[in-house]
Amino acid sequence: MPFDSATSQGIARFAAYVCTDAGAALARSVVQHGGGDSRAVHGGGLSGAARLCADVPLALTVLAEIGNIPLDLACECVREICRTGAKLVVLGEQDDMETYRALRKAGATEYFPLPAQADDILAVHRDAPERPVVVKMPVPAPKSPSIAVMGSNGGVGASLLAQNLAFHGAAPKGANRRMALLDADLQFGSQAIDLDRDETGGLYEALVAPDRIDATFLSATMDHLTETLSLYSHQIRAGQEAQSLERGLPRIFAPLRAEFDAVITDLPRGTLFQHATLAAQLDALVLVIPAGFAGVNAASQLIDRIAAESPDLRILPVLSELRRDAGLSRKDIETTIGRPIVATLPRCDAQIARAHRAARPLIECQPRSAYAKAVAAIWAAALPIANTDDAPAKRSLMRRLFG
Template identity: 55%
Template sequence: MDNVQARPAPTWAAYVCTDQGAEVAHAVLSGLGFDEGALRGGGLSGAARLSDGPPIAEVLLTEIGNTPVETACDYVAEIRRSGARVVALGHQSDLSTYRALRRAGAWEYFAFPVTPGEIAALRAEPPVAANTAAPAPAPCPTLGVLGVSGGSGASMLARNLAFHAASTGGPGLRTALIDADLQFGTQALDLDCPETPGLLEALSAPDRIDATFLSATMGTLAEGLTLYSHQPGASRDIATMEAALPRIIGPMREAHEALVLDLPRGATLRHPALAAELDALILVVPAGYAGVNAATRLIQRLRAEAPGLRLLPVLSDLRRDAGLHPRDLSRAIGEDFVAHLPRCDAAATRALRNARALVDCQPRGAYARAVRDLFTLGAAPEKPRRAPRGLFRRKAA
């Protein structure tokens, strides 16, 4: 038994931005046996800037300071991608802040005033505790994106969801983007890449689809991201090819870790089997009267023909419309909106002119945050509930 060595304790470092934070962090680090070199300035944002490589330490005690909560969540996610665990300190004592930071990947969040002992007590908790709130993605999540009316931004959303899914800074999944609009689909055009006639081959003979076939017929957009997008000539039988769309999804699932389909309204309604292949259908709704009318009719039809389908309505402000209040829109369509796509004219124009995804051009913008949250929601339909800790444990004592 004397030869059995104890597992080394995790290394800690602290990044603070106020005297109060420095005092607490110094006491925590001293109590854990670390010297003053582990205490640094810069707060949470400073720690995030230094986390683009290997983890600085196994556990980073960080102070939010005046950073907005949404930005703080982005910083937490950046640090988590390096492999370090994040403990956050701040003055916000509301439940929404606590939940947002935990969803972003924080091991724990403590609101001032907090004692060093409460923070140091985390050392005794299992490392997986911070990750239990994050649901595991379903095997090859298959997400459809459908605009309830033209110009709502559905194709742009589908494109950005696919780029996010494949991103090494995100889920890093082997992803396929399928432009299912065989008449007017523009994914290849918007990304300035060659069309993929192999899509027609796949639809003509779905039984031929395997990893080798897909590798030879799909276009490559980025590492881990491939595309099917093609507009057949007028002589092709579009109706027959549309009817084959549901049959290609199963074989493509076997060769990928995520699928994103840019769906046209007509084909989706004509072929209920297509919706049945999806894990979730994202409905992009503009804030106008026409959008409300179309969304209501689509939802009623989809509920009747695909009752098991999970619908995720998303409010889009990408174009100026009637500007109806989200609460009124939600009441009118009978569904709650799960996300909001904000206006981002300059960034969207820049992305389109450069044939790039908006999440790559402006990864910290509000639109990119909405895309990340939406993919997480669509890929993980069931979220296990977990009792809050940290912020409220003192109130229960």
């Protein structure tokens, strides 16, 4: 019998996708004469078959009916099916050489205008040379960038920088990405307060039960500051223990990175070192350092420890002039910490005060300020532009139309 139920690879010998009564009758006749299974006849036509074959081959031989789709789309569908290695026989109402040549050029083994005979189609299956069957393995989705911002000391502007980095990433005139801002300071985190927003109790739920997190959960529990920026920020209450909740932090990054184009985390120093698996969830750490002796000393110790415990984590030192300090030079700081400074946050007391009173990020209130330029430079250092070779390929016509 020409149509055995399946190959040794688990791939069916024959499948038909029709969209008219005439096509269905012919497909059933082919199955009957070929000794196949009547369950091999499906609806959807050529376009439906192309949609279904995106991940796995449909069968060694596919019979598909064009239906009412235009010829250029039909040819795109043919190419999509033939990429799997299947032999494709196409049926249609059109009886002209242009249609025949276009479909054959796209990869179809044969084209028959309706009405056609089952024996003719069986002859194609019998006589056509075997094509290698290409089984497409699922490719894991790439993780979105995860960037943390941490101060070597308190009061150096790390939380302010995290907030402005997130807004820069989400802004149409910035990076224009779907962003998540995660306030990982469960005791004194101020992101929601600084932006005059309600705290997101959903962060507590996420940390207690990370397995529950999916796109629907995130949509329901995060505060959507803009169409492209969402926030998690919540201070614990009496009776809640921060350190036990922080154990859930490493596990919430995977769903966040799956849902958003990038994740910015406002990260306290202690939290990073109390949870060994947290560093593995970060691509880069922006370390904000004041120009003072204590701050530079703390930064040097932090860098040495991070380099020893998490050597793959990129550390991006940023000099903060937001507060008056000893005024150490950039060169001296770079020599002490052993790394170059990627940007300097300039002192801008009046601008920060206006932004805080407006409960808006500084880069929105002063988009052309020196601070805004520094934020853009830090973003570029933390998330370098991908090479064009790594950019996702443009989707085909068929995929753009059918998803």
